Amino acid sequence: MDLLAQARIKGVQSEFIDALGKLRVTDPVALKSILDALPEKRVYRFVSGPVVVRALGHPRTELATIGAPPLKWKLAAKGEVTAEGETREPVIAWPAGLPLGYHRLTLTDAEGVTEEVPMIVAPERAFGGDFDRGWLLAVQLYSVRSDRNWGIGDFTDLADLVRLAKQLGADGVGLNPLHVLFDDHPADCSPYSPNSRLFLNPLYIDVEAIPEFSADLVPDAAATAARLRQGDRVPYADMAALKWLGLRAAFDSFVTTASAARRKAFDAFRAARAPLLSRFACFEVLRHRFTAPWWEWPVEWQQPDEAKCASLRNGPDKREVEFVEFVQWTADSQLHAAKELASQLGMRVGLYLDVAVGVQSNGFDAWNEQMAISRHLAVGAPPDVLNTIGQDWGPCRLQRRRPGSAILRAVRRHAGGLDAPCRRDQA
Template identity: 60%
Template sequence: MDLYAKARTLGVQTEYIDGSGHRRVTTPEALSAILDALPPQTPRRILAEPVVIRSSRIAPSELLETARLPVKWKVIGGAAALAQGEAHDRSISWPPALPDGVHRLQLSDASGASEELPLLVAPEKAFAGDFDRCWVIAVQLYGVRSARNWGIGDFTDLKGLIEFAHHLGADGVGLNPLHVLFDDRPGDCSPYSPNSRLFLNALYIDVEDIPEFKLDTETRATLAQLRTRDLVDYVAVAAVKWRALRSAFAAFKTNPGLGRWHEFETYRRERGTLLSRFACFEVIRHKLSMPWWDWPDEWRQPSETACAKLRRARDTAADVEFVEFVQWTADRQLGACEELAHKLGMRVGLYLDVAVGVQSDGFDAWNEQIAISRQLGVGAPPDPLNTAGQDWGLAGFNAAGLELRGFEPFRQMLAAAMRHAGAVRLDHAFGLKRLYLVPRGFGPANGAYVLMPFEALLAATAQESVAHRCVVIGEDLGTVPEGFREQMNGWGIWSYLVMMFERDDQGAFRNADYYLADALVTFNTHDLSTYAGWRSFSDLKTKRALGIDPGETDEGRWHALGKLDDVLREHGIHSHDFYSVTGFLARTRSRMMAVSMEDLLGLVDQPNIPGTVYEHPNWRRRLPVSIEHLASAIDIDALKRATQQRSRA
């Protein structure tokens, strides 16, 4: 079979139209590398894709032309057969009473062909939220400054932010991803490049909140220096924090107290095999100091036998337990933040972000070697803002592997994010339908779109959303596949509307009535200019100084500023400060609005400039005002007036 024909049978789109309208064809060399990196697949003969049954819509599945009648089928749930039957025409009508969940469907036809694929029974829609309209404050947690933190924002600061947001009438706090990074590479601080999306970043732990911890004089002196810095010194913060966590763990082991030990054991049981594997992975990673694909055979694949041996060994047992202790501590402190928000009556509480991929040498890629392709980087094709295309250096899920694993890795990722959240945002939600993958060693313009089992992933998302009572927002910015938003919204997953981009072909900003109801609305994102930076052209100047094409001229910006004034005046708003823009966004139908702390403080610099790593202090800037003085740094009366239409009474 021709290489391009083979690719198409496996769901690889060998050509695409980029964001500038240019047709691009993947080279044979890059295409071959992409196919080699995907799990081996046998073309299906009976059913084309996983079966999705929505609770109120029992729809038949159409058989492929290659299927030979009759076709026998059986639905297996756990170890039991839930239903079975035989199809004598070219469709299968499913029984109406199958339980919710992910089951296995076994099929065989008259030619002797057989195959097995997932069958998902899902709610009609994702959790819709139990509020009309509300707003949240969006914060980069690492950048929060306080009189007591250790040079980086932590979960005790988050409690303070929740109380502050509650005082303002907000219903929650939105955060950057809290995923665990690499403790031995603290300088690699992007929250969107995680070691794992299943566990938490320990640098957000308030060590002084651990009952067993005692602060010594040496640490106290170091903290005084860290608190004065304008950028998070991740290397220094990590050194002092990990030393303190080790000290707290040693004291816990010596005298844990019955209640504390019981709570620790309960957490370990809850997280089960995943936590045990993660702890073992971290211990082996530190011992071997090499990528997991170069490890000895015993450890190259996850193994319960090898994990059990590591937990018993005298020189590693305590190290495994330490990793679990750290994760328990982080989970306990984040859970306390969720409880506080609930106690205050906040209708969202925590709004958390989920990264689109993981580092290829991290835990998730090791633990899910079938479902995650480490040789393929997730990215985006060339567009007007990034004319060379993007390779984010992250490994993502692949369709064949997810289907083989019954979508369990995807559901685990969602469950981890939703564990303490009232809303989550899926970064680059287009990845649910198709992922732009770049093979290692090739430039980002030479990738290809690979189709994903969109309907099945939406069904799995709805399952977890309803189970956790958590609203799901899909970040749908950029080149939108045809029908994507309609299908996503049809499953109750909200859109992500950024006012900067909500303009017509003449550059006019959309009216308030244009915005969707089931959506989160915001002026900008962490990857875009702050409002003050946008008005002052600072973002354009900064990008040009870095040698980056900003994708906009000064004349274009002046035009945009004029168009902003126009839309505000049309809505009876005769000023253009940030509170005026917030007042406009508050009038939209969109049920959730996010207001960034950087904009409330009038900051010029944005948290992250895409396309830079070391050229700009991405993910390092600390707020210039401590949490204790936020109330005097923000015009609270103006903010309350702007958000009055969607604030709690």
Template identity: 50%
Template sequence: MDLSEKVSRYGIEASYIDGTGRVHTIDEQTFHRVLDALGQAPALAAPIVIRCADGVEMDDLVTRLSHLREWQILDADDRVMLSSADARQHDARLAFGTYRLRGHGGEAVEASLIVAPERAYEGAFDRRWLLAVQLYGVRSRGNWGIGDFSDLQDVMRWAAGLGAAGVGLNPLHALFDDEAEDCSPYSPNSRLFLNSIYIDVAALPELPERFADENRAEIERLQNSELVDYAGVAALKQRGLKLAFTQFKTRTTLRRKASFDAFRRERGRTLSRFACFEALRKTYRAAWWEWPEPWRQPDDNALAEFRRGEVADDIAFTEFVQWCAHEQLQACAALGDDLNLPVGLYLDIAVGVKSGGFDAWNEQAAISRRLSVGAPPDQLNTAGQDWGLAGFNTAGLEARSFMPFRDVLAASMRYAGAVRLDHVLGLNRIYVVPSGFPPDSGAYIRMPFEAMLASVAIESVAHRCIMIGEDLGTVPDGFREKLADWAVWSYRVMIFERGEGGAFNAAENYPAHALVTFSTHDLPTFAGWRSGHDIALKQALHIDPGESLAGREHAVRELDRLLDGAGGFDAVLACLAQTPSRLLGVATEDLLGVMDQANVPGTINQHPNWRRKLPVPLHDWDRDIDIGGLAEALRSRIVSH
């Protein structure tokens, strides 16, 4: 078997064209490193996807499986739900979900069977706008130096008063709470749990009032710092949370005790594993694959014994913290309903996880820790990108009936009316870099695209949550059309929406099922873009900006031409408000004229990524933001209550 046959058999692409037009051909060394990292046999038979309006009827199912002499359909626990022997005796429908099919035709067959809605949830509103906020950067009188979930409620009320449909946030995934300075929301410990740093600890009824008084000087120091002092905030909040937990164990109300118990039951084994993982991580202070046996695998019997040991209180504390985060974020979601916001919260889902984190430990078959998700070279990143994140692999997902992916979606969708899936191109194929290889020496792995979209549709409909795919970069032919067929929305960034000669696309050329915005957290703000500040910053950091100042000046002239000479941000919003796109994202930084972008890709400590606070406290937004100009620009998208 030659190399081209080998790579095809394992779903690895033999070659690809990068964003600069260069052809890369995979070699034997890369193939074997990728295959070894996957640790997999060839993928199972292609998943069978059945799209239907309300579950599949038995007659239809029997017809679709008529090529098999006999078959069984099993649930996630490997229990037989239906077989060819008795299928015609049933008149029920097979509900939306992922199943396992085992059967015999000419040979044995085993495959995932996915029964999915015909389309994802599409929302029940017309053209509206969202306020996009970096929650950590919100200044307020009440927070402890970082925006929190109580601030989020105030932001939602402020946005609702201006006719917004909701508030958009970066990922709220759990990070490593004892490594607070590693603060990128896109490098999570787990996408199944929440970042505890956003808890408003002062709002917990168990926290003694004296705590804030005793720590007033530290709170004021953290509030007045120019950048978020993550280490200081985390230390203070951990002390407060531990004191609240101590009080909770002996002095809480019956209602709160019942709520905590219900949360633990609902999240079940996954929450227990997460809490145990955190205790183990802090015990051994090493990557989980270097832990002693039996902890290198999540063995529930061993973990049950571990829970009864000397770290029992630490484990319960982690569960308490997650419950506090859930309660406060759930209150934000409920507020969205009370305010009649058609979206409420718009949350982001990161493309992968830290290899040393909980998700990679908990789903070792489905997540490849020795492969890092990234991107091949393109015009902006000529050396390629290695994001340092572990992603899903095909065989592992199929073996688990795609539940790890569905669980990730559900973890964010339970709070949101819309979510954005970072790097949605990864549903079709994903670029991976083996450990120790440079970013331009990776390979593409094919993903079961139809099955991934079917999983999206199941969770989207179940949670009544719109799915927006971050489809930037080199998009394959037909990809966006495939997303649209499943009602997955596009994500259109005005900076990139340009045609021949660099002219900006007219408003009418944007798609309807899309979220449109001027920029993103990884790109310059409007003020930074217009002035070329981002180019000067990257040059000072010895990073290729991918664009010259002359090129930027040309782009600014082209934008002014589109806007008939009106160069302000209100004119940009007025233009974007005329697009058919159903959602328009408005960044708070642009309303406040902030020059620096939230994150400069390719930097770690050279730039204060994810640390910069907004220059104006929340209670002064009405004073410093041109409310009248904003309302006029967005007039066609504002619905009065």
């Protein structure tokens, strides 16, 4: 089978007309690389595609076939069956009252042939808002200056911005992506090329606002921070060195002096964010240990494994794992405080958060979702009149699984509005 036929089967477009009206044909070598990196297209027996979407205004879903009748179907969400039934026609008439959200649809015919796919029960229309037009104060948080931060805008500055926005009559504050980057590469500071979109960038933490931190823990912090605030650019390397020193000191103090209430809150956060948080913490410890991309790690660590991660959490690296979790808890708490302040002030949007389109191939998301994210392919945009070299948005998402809902849940925790990617490959 020639390359063009393979491309048609896998849904790969082999040519396009660019912004200047010129026909662009994919080079055969590049096309072969793309096709080799894509999984074989799954053939569905009963349904027509990888996801079934049922809007509330459309109570029926047509099937490709029912196999040997009757075809039994079952919907489950969060481990509990939400509805079930059977049909002798290639159509399912859904019962009324299905809960909105994500389900697993299992179909089984009389011969025992089974197929399972995700199903989304969606409202008939997207939320249109319950207020008239408003405006937001748009800010790149890292660029914010104050007379107290450590060379980069932080979550305390954000709270001050929320108050300022309210005074000016804005409905909220719009921000750049706040995703976690790579702590050992502070110069790689683009918020659009994160380590993970599931967790927060610790460099936005106000270290001095951590209850267990005190100035005597890092005696030179005040003088160093004052120097870092003087330039016309964010001094990422020096700022990050100071901030991680402060975070380490705060954590060490937390371990020995934290109140029972603080410890209980930390444990509750860890439990609520498990297993992703603990897995991310293990990934960070491993990344520092091996100092190489995850696909070059020892074989036993190249795939996420809960049993191995549990041994790491309970072994000599236990304190390092807890440090990563502590830092994420601190960032989450401070950002949540800014969100709550906006709510208390009656702001109709509050925080409007941006979501990066992609992630780095050597980061946590790509390691954790290897069946869904290809490190061999990237998505982007071709050259146009505004960007003559095109755009690279990082590793592309395959159709086998769709972890995008976890990303939206993670960011939505603190947001009254989202600027989120909605392309099919990023959903």
